[in-house]
Amino acid sequence: MALAGLFLISFLVVHLSINLLLLFDDSRELFNIAAHFMGTNPVIQVFQIVLFGGIILHILLGIILQIQNWLARPTRYKVEGYSHTSFFSKFMIHTGAVILAFLVIHLFNFFFKAKFGELETVMIGNDSYEDMGILVIEKFKEFPYVIMYVVWLLFLGFHLDHAFHSALQSLGLNHSKYTPVAFGISRALAILIAGGFILIPVVIYITQ
Amino acid sequence: MNLTLKIWRQKNATSKGRFVTYKVNDISTSSSFLEMMDVLNESLVMKGEDPVAFDHDCREGICGACSMYINGHPHGPDKAVTTCQLHMRKFSDGETIVIEPWRARPFPVLKDLIVDRSAFDKIIQAGGYISVNTGGIPDANAIPIPKVKADLSMDAAACIGCGACVAACKNASAMLFVSAKVSQFALLPQGRIEAAERVQAMVAEMDKQGFGNCTNTGACEAECPKEISISNIARMNREFLSAKVCAPKVKEMNEGGG
Ligand code: HEM
Ligand code: SF4
Ligand code: FES
Numbered sequence A: 001m002a003l004a005g006l007f008l009i010s011f012l013v014v015h016l017s018i019n020l021l022l023l024f025d026d027s028r029e030l031f032n033i034a035a036h037f038m039g040t041n042p043v044i045q046v047f048q049i050v051l052f053g054g055i056i057l058h059i060l061l062g063i064i065l066q067i068q069n070w071l072a073r074p075t076r077y078k079v080e081g082y083s084h085t086s087f088f089s090k091f092m093i094h095t096g097a098v099i100l101a102f103l104v105i106h107l108f109n110f111f112f113k114a115k116f117g118e119l120e121t122v123m124i125g126n127d128s129y130e131d132m133g134i135l136v137i138e139k140f141k142e143f144p145y146v147i148m149y150v151v152w153l154l155f156l157g158f159h160l161d162h163a164f165h166s167a168l169q170s171l172g173l174n175h176s177k178y179t180p181v182a183f184g185i186s187r188a189l190a191i192l193i194a195g196g197f198i199l200i201p202v203v204i205y206i207t208q
Numbered sequence B: 001m002n003l004t005l006k007i008w009r010q011k012n013a014t015s016k017g018r019f020v021t022y023k024v025n026d027i028s029t030s031s032s033f034l035e036m037m038d039v040l041n042e043s044l045v046m047k048g049e050d051p052v053a054f055d056h057d058c059r060e061g062i063c064g065a066c067s068m069y070i071n072g073h074p075h076g077p078d079k080a081v082t083t084c085q086l087h088m089r090k091f092s093d094g095e096t097i098v099i100e101p102w103r104a105r106p107f108p109v110l111k112d113l114i115v116d117r118s119a120f121d122k123i124i125q126a127g128g129y130i131s132v133n134t135g136g137i138p139d140a141n142a143i144p145i146p147k148v149k150a151d152l153s154m155d156a157a158a159c160i161g162c163g164a165c166v167a168a169c170k171n172a173s174a175m176l177f178v179s180a181k182v183s184q185f186a187l188l189p190q191g192r193i194e195a196a197e198r199v200q201a202m203v204a205e206m207d208k209q210g211f212g213n214c215t216n217t218g219a220c221e222a223e224c225p226k227e228i229s230i231s232n233i234a235r236m237n238r239e240f241l242s243a244k245v246c247a248p249k250v251k252e253m254n255e256g257g258g
Helices: A002-024 A029-040 A040-073 A087-116 A132-139 A143-161 A162-170 A179-205 B033-046 B118-127 B147-157 B164-168 B175-187 B195-208 B219-221 B230-247 B252-254
Strands: A121-124 A127-130 B003-009 B018-025 B096-100 B109-111
Touching: A002 A029, A002 A040, A002 A121, A002 A132, A002 A179, A029 A040, A029 A121, A029 A127, A029 A132, A029 B109, A029 B147, A040 A087, A040 A121, A087 A132, A087 B096, A127 A162, A132 B033, A162 B230, B018 B252, B118 B175, B118 B195, B147 B175, B164 B175, B175 B195, B175 B219, B175 B230, B195 B230
Parallel strands: B003 B096
Antiparallel strands: A121 A127, B003 B018
16 A cells, blocks of 8 residues: 555656646657657556556555445444544545546546557657647646646645655654654645646646 | 533443433532543432443553543543543533543444453453563563663553544554554563564454554544554554564464474
8 A cells, every 4th residue: 555655656756747848848849758758668668557556556455445444433423533633644535536536537638548549740850759748738728627637636635645654654664853754745745746737737728 | 510411322232322411510620520420320320310331440540441432532632631530620611521432343332331342452362462481580680771762662551451542543443552562562672572473463463353454644642641652553564564574474483493
């Protein structure tokens, strides 16, 4: 659970870095080259399978874990817990479910189109590349899509807020000096990853 | 002070329970929560009704018997106290107080507010001890132990097995309790000898009893009357993972010659 989750975080960081190229390079060349690399490089292809495995593992374990946890308290309290807890930790299955639902739409929007569909091509130097960039930009000219992505990414941020430090704790990696730092990193990852991804559709919508 | 109490009443383990509302008057703000319950019970007995059954023993915060889930908090709203040490001045005049038993599948209600906590005993029996031969008292300073470790071990050993951590946890997980028991031994040289075996056996028993899984929400730590830290849970996770990865199979360990 924790290892799969950490792997997913590392994937998000790479994914975000590549997407941000779209904002910094209007010609879309950098993004298209990076997308091409991610789509064809054999090592990345292997990692793609590992990634899908990781997602499925994380989701399955998450669901099993949650069901066991619900079963562990068959009768609920009349006055539900007022204990001081980490807020988003209570809603991991809910934020996870929202992420999953949108993930399916997201894959249909971009991944399957890139993998199996026909894309326009552009010339960069002497080589021809699929124009992934234009696919993204066309999508985010539509207001409903922008809203949908912003909502989705907010939920991703909520999930991530209780992710990094929780995974370290689950793996037994705690330390009086570094655990407070891990909490900070968790919050920072949540804000930077969700914020970074949100920036892309919003900026594209505003500037196009 | 005058109070309205909504208390879970349940005749026995098999019957269906329900909340019953009672009024108590002229409660001293200096009395403890259990003394307030005594006043209620005396009035019930006078009326010929069945008094509210609740667990209690030491009434000084060391036995862990007094399990009550009060207004959404195990052991009530005050921090780091047991129900028996909770003062009525923490409540206000005219307040309505909802009192429920611990709720967890491994803690079935026996009667009213009393739950069966023998699941904890089973976990202790699975490995919460060190195997020593009886004999003369060893010299206290024969084995040097760093002060930090001794202190951490004593902190973990402060756990009174009350079950508030399970009651507070949204997953009804017993990780704080088990990790305190694992840690108090794992931190000391005498306990290290059986550490790998112990953590695996206790975790296996905990799962068998049907407690939920820890998702690091931290409610247990916030409600624990002895302020046991969730760093103990991380220690147990660490002990557990390294035992699973590095230690020989439990069967081999038990069969070892000697
Ligand atoms: C890219 C997306 C995701 C990332 C980066 C991610 C990351 C994480 C991490 C690091 C944890 C903490 C693990 C631990 O403490 O052991 C976690 C917990 C959890 N995740 Fe995800 N997750 C993602 C998507 C999902 C999805 C789609 C679900 C769907 C059901 C889900 C369900 C859960 C649940 C139920 C938990 C709570 C378990 C726990 O706290 O240990 N996650 N996630
Ligand atoms: S860890 Fe704290 S709350 Fe849990 S049983 Fe021990 S003393 Fe009670
Ligand atoms: S009665 Fe012993 S701790 Fe409360």
